[in-house]
Amino acid sequence: MLALALVGCGGMGRRHITGLHKLQEIGAQRWELVAVCDVIPENALRAANLAEDLLGKRPMVFASTEELQAASNKADAVIVTTSPDLHAPIGIVALAAGMHVMVEKPIALTVGQGASLIDAANRANRKLAVAENYRRDPINRLARALIDADVLGPLHLFSQSFSGLGGKVIITPWRHRRRSGGIVVDMGIHYADLMEYFVGPIQQVFGFNAIVDKQRVDDAGTRHDVDAEDLSVGVAQFENGAIGNWLIDLAGRGASHFTRIAYGLGGTLSIPHDRSGRSLELTLRQSGQDLRIEPAEQLALVPDFQLDDVTAKLFGGTRLSSYQLEFQHIDANLLAIEHADFAAAIIDDRAPEVDGEVGLRSLAISYGFLEAERLGRPLTIKELTGSLNTPYQSELDLPARGGVS
Numbered sequence: 328m329l330a331l332a333l334v335g336c337g338g339m340g341r342r343h344i345t346g347l348h349k350l351q352e353i354g355a356q357r358w359e360l361v362a363v364c365d366v367i368p369e370n371a372l373r374a375a376n377l378a379e380d381l382l383g384k385r386p387m388v389f390a391s392t393e394e395l396q397a398a399s400n401k402a403d404a405v406i407v408t409t410s411p412d413l414h415a416p417i418g419i420v421a422l423a424a425g426m427h428v429m430v431e432k433p434i435a436l437t438v439g440q441g442a443s444l445i446d447a448a449n450r451a452n453r454k455l456a457v458a459e460n461y462r463r464d465p466i467n468r469l470a471r472a473l474i475d476a477d478v479l480g481p482l483h484l485f486s487q488s489f490s491g492l493g494g495k496v497i498i499t500p501w502r503h504r505r506r507s508g509g510i511v512v513d514m515g516i517h518y519a520d521l522m523e524y525f526v527g528p529i530q531q532v533f534g535f536n537a538i539v540d541k542q543r544v545d546d547a548g549t550r551h552d553v554d555a556e557d558l559s560v561g562v563a564q565f566e567n568g569a570i571g572n573w574l575i576d577l578a579g580r581g582a583s584h585f586t587r588i589a590y591g592l593g594g595t596l597s598i599p600h601d602r603s604g605r606s607l608e609l610t611l612r613q614s615g616q617d618l619r620i621e622p623a624e625q626l627a628l629v630p631d632f633q634l635d636d637v638t639a640k641l642f643g644g645t646r647l648s649s650y651q652l653e654f655q656h657i658d659a660n661l662l663a664i665e666h667a668d669f670a671a672a673i674i675d676d677r678a679p680e681v682d683g684e685v686g687l688r689s690l691a692i693s694y695g696f697l698e699a700e701r702l703g704r705p706l707t708i709k710e711l712t713g714s715l716n717t718p719y720q721s722e723l724d725l726p727a728r729g730g731v732s
C-alpha cells in the first residue's frame with residue numbers, strides 16, 4: 328500500500344475520500360489514507376471522521392502543511408484539494424519533502440505557477456498528476472474511441488457551450504475572485520481538457536469576456552462581491568485545422584443549456600453532460616441521408632473499444648454506451664479512477680494520464696481566452712505556455728494573499 332495524505336478537506340477533499348472508498352469496494356485499493364490536513368480544524372476532523380467510517384482506519388490530523396512536512400516520512404504521496412492559488416505552493420513543499428503529488432484541477436492559479444510545480448516535480452524526480460475527472464467518464468471514453476476510429480471523418484468544428492447558474496454563488500465564493508481562481512477558469516479547465524482530448528492539440532485562441540454579475544448570492548442569502556469573469560466567448564483553432572467554439576455563460580438566467588458537439592464531414596457526435604450517464608447521439612450521413620446510429624450500433628463501430636479494468640468494475644461493464652447511477656456514485660467512481668491511475672504511475676514508474684504538461688495546456692487555453700482579449704490578438708498555446716508576458720495572470724502572480732499554512 329502507498330501511504331497518502333490529503334491537504335484541503337473542504338467539499339472536494341471529502342469527495343476524494345469517497346473515491347478511495349470505491350477502490351476499496353472493488354478490491355483495487357493501493358492507497359492507505361494516513362493523514363488529512365486543513366487549516367480549518369473542523370474540516371480536517373470531518374474528513375478524518377468520514378475516512379474512519381468509509382475506509383475503516385482513522386488518519387492523522389494536521390493543521391498546517393508545515394506539520395504535514397514534518398511528518399513527510401509517513402506519506403508517499405499527497406493529494407492537494409485546496410483552492411487553486413495554493414496548489415503550487417503546497418505541491419512544491421510536498422515534492423521537496425519527497426512526496427508524489429496529485430493536485431486538483433486547475434494545476435495551479437497561473438501558468439507560471441504551474442510551470443514551477445512541473446519543474447519542482449522534475450527536480451525531485453517525483454510524479455505530478457492533475458485530477459482531471461471528466462475525461463474519465465465511460466461515455467467520454469466511448470466518444471473518444473468513435474472519433475479515433477474516424478467514424479465522423481475529418482473534424483471541422485467542435486462546439487462547447489453552457490449557460491446557467493446566473494446570480495448564484497457557484498459552490499464557494501472563492502470561485503468568483505480572480506486571485507483564488509475565477510469561475511471561467513475553474514469550470515472551463517474541464518472543457519479545455521476535453522476539447523484537446525477529443526479533437527487534438529489547440530494551436531491558438533481568441534475570446535471576449537465579461538463580468539455580468541457583480542455580486543452573487545449564496546444559499547444563506549448573503550451577497551458576495553465578484554471580480555472574476557462569468558462570461559467567456561471564445562474561438563479556438565486546432566492544429567488539425569478544425570475550429571472550436573467555447574461559450575461559458577455563468578450569468579445565464581431563464582433556460583439553461585449545455586451542448587458539446589463534434590462535427591465531421593461524416594456526421595455529428597453530440598456528447599452529453601459529463602457524469603450524466605446518458606448515451607451519445609451519433610448521426611451519420613450515409614448515401615446522402617443523415618441517419619441516427621443507436622447506442623448498440625455505436626459500439627459495433629468500435630469493436631476494440633474496452634474500458635480499463637478499474638473503470639469497468641466501477642461502472643459495471645467493459646463496453647458501456649450508457650449507465651444509470653446516482654451522481655454521488657458516478658463522481659466517486661471518477662475520482663477512484665484518478666487514484667488508481669496515480670498509484671499505477673508511481674508503482675509502474677510511468678506518467679499519469681493527466682500529467683503536469685497536459686494540465687498546464689488546459690490552464691493556458693482557459694486563460695488564453697482572457698489574455699487574448701487583453702492583448703487584442705489571437706494567442707498561440709506555445710506563446711501562452713512560453714515566455715509571453717500575460718497581463719491577466721501577471722496581476723494574479725502578485726505576492727500571495729497568505730502563506731501556505
Ligand SMILES: NC(=O)c1ccc[n+]([C@@H]2O[C@H](COP(=O)([O-])OP(=O)(O)OC[C@H]3O[C@@H](n4cnc5c(N)ncnc54)[C@H](O)[C@@H]3O)[C@@H](O)[C@H]2O)c1
Nearest residue numbers: 335336337338339365366367370408409411431432731732
Ligand atoms: N474535479 C471536480 O469535479 C472538482 C469539483 C469541485 C472542486 N474541484 C477542485 O478542488 C479544489 C478544492 O475545491 P473545493 O470546492 O473543495 O474548495 P473548498 O473551499 O470547499 O475547500 C478547500 C479547503 O482547503 C482548505 N485550506 C485552505 N488553505 C489551506 C492550507 N494552507 N492547508 C490545508 N488546507 C487548506 C480550506 O480550509 C478548505 O477546507 C479546487 O481546486 C477546485 O477547483 C474539482
